[in-house]
Amino acid sequence: MRQLEIALIGAGLIARMHLEAWIGAGASVRVHSLDGRAAELAAEFGAKAVDSLAEALDGADAVDICSPTGTHRDIALAAIAKNVAVVCEKPLAADVTEAEEIVGAAERAGVPVYPAHDIRFAPAFARLHELVAEGRLGAGTVARFTVAGYHPRPWTGHASVESGGILTDQMLHGVDIAYWLFGDVVRVHAHYQGEIAAPAPQGTAAVGTAVLTHASGALSQVVSRWTPTPQPPIRVTYHVSGTGGTIVHDSEWPQEIQVSGGPAGTFGYYGESPFSSEIREFAQALRGGPEPRLVSHDALAAVRITQAAARSAWTGRAVELPVKGAAA
Numbered sequence: 524m525r526q527l528e529i530a531l532i533g534a535g536l537i538a539r540m541h542l543e544a545w546i547g548a549g550a551s552v553r554v555h556s557l558d559g560r561a562a563e564l565a566a567e568f569g570a571k572a573v574d575s576l577a578e579a580l581d582g583a584d585a586v587d588i589c590s591p592t593g594t595h596r597d598i599a600l601a602a603i604a605k606n607v608a609v610v611c612e613k614p615l616a617a618d619v620t621e622a623e624e625i626v627g628a629a630e631r632a633g634v635p636v637y638p639a640h641d642i643r644f645a646p647a648f649a650r651l652h653e654l655v656a657e658g659r660l661g662a663g664t665v666a667r668f669t670v671a672g673y674h675p676r677p678w679t680g681h682a683s684v685e686s687g688g689i690l691t692d693q694m695l696h697g698v699d700i701a702y703w704l705f706g707d708v709v710r711v712h713a714h715y716q717g718e719i720a721a722p723a724p725q726g727t728a729a730v731g732t733a734v735l736t737h738a739s740g741a742l743s744q745v746v747s748r749w750t751p752t753p754q755p756p757i758r759v760t761y762h763v764s765g766t767g768g769t770i771v772h773d774s775e776w777p778q779e780i781q782v783s784g785g786p787a788g789t790f791g792y793y794g795e796s797p798f799s800s801e802i803r804e805f806a807q808a809l810r811g812g813p814e815p816r817l818v819s820h821d822a823l824a825a826v827r828i829t830q831a832a833a834r835s836a837w838t839g840r841a842v843e844l845p846v847k848g849a850a851a
């Protein structure tokens with residue numbers, strides 16, 4: 524099996540999880556960051572630190588962008604210009620225009636873009652998708668997805684008319700799951716409550732919610748909350764109902780989920796890290812294996828929906844979205 528060469532950009536919270544996963548998938552990784560932490564992080568996992576983006580990209584099979592969202596566009600375009608595949612943390616870009624630029628450039632160059640929406644790889648969500656795809660929930664689905672967690676990074680705390688804050692950042696997780704399960708979203712109505720400051724101080728508390736109307740007729744509500752303290756740790760839940768039954772999951776309480784009276788699986792918060800499953804699937808695709816469960820257009824759809832949520836929250840009106848094609 525050929526060893527993949529990965530250029531990992533960033534040495535923060537999320538880069539650490541990706542690096543561990545790439546090493547687990549057998550890749551050789553060069554780490555580049557701007558904060559002087561690359562050397563320490565690389566040494567911890569037997570990777571190599573490099574001084575520049577150009578050095579990281581030189582001869583790489585893929586770049587893995589784990590730097591702040593506002594830097595994604597330039598790094599992705601630099602990689603695509605060198606025919607280097609792109610793996611990118613969520614959101615793919617800071618806004619729809621930048622996300623479209625990345626996807627357009629990648630398509631013209633024939634370079635794959637794999638968005639790292641790790642929630643699709645969390646066992647409880649992957650199983651939910653299987654159950655919905657199998658038709659176990661029947662028709663007329665209504666869903667609620669929630670995420671709550673501490674927000675320690677000032678560079679995304681900021682919520683303003685230009686930046687959606689939690690609506691375009693943390694909310695993307697629930698939005699992506701709703702889109703994966705029920706397809707295109709044609710209408711978004713959102714609300715935001717919290718700091719409106721740039722940058723927001725550490726421990727900023729905020730809550731956002733969006734109701735999504737899917738072209739299929741399904742309705743999803745996504746709720747996101749930034750908690751002011753690191754404890755309790757991140758908590759995710761869902762409650763999904765159709766004519767065939769209801770599936771409920773709460774990451775706090777390992778439980779067997781049931782649908783239509785029959786068992787459908789047991790999930791806890793722990794287990795294989797979704798980052799490991801995600802990176803393994805991307806690594807297989809980069810080695811010529813099957814396409815991963817999400818590609819560039821899924822990232823674009825998620826950015827379009829979250830940006831519409833931000834627009835809705837600031838105007839107080841629902842936002843209509845054109846249908847851009849069916850979800851994978």
Ligand SMILES: NC(=O)c1ccc[n+]([C@@H]2O[C@H](COP(=O)([O-])OP(=O)(O)OC[C@H]3O[C@@H](n4cnc5c(N)ncnc54)[C@H](O)[C@@H]3O)[C@@H](O)[C@H]2O)c1
Pocket residue numbers: 532533534535536537538555556557558559560588589590591592594612613614639640641676692
């Ligand atoms: N999937 C998830 O659940 C999840 C969770 C947290 C963050 N994220 C995403 O991951 C990305 C990074 O977030 P984080 O929390 O790890 O950030 P962080 O602030 O902890 O780390 C950012 C790193 O990027 C480096 N960096 C900044 N600009 C750079 C540049 N131009 N070139 C090279 N390196 C640069 C910094 O030096 C730092 O090492 C963001 O897009 C964020 O939205 C995803």
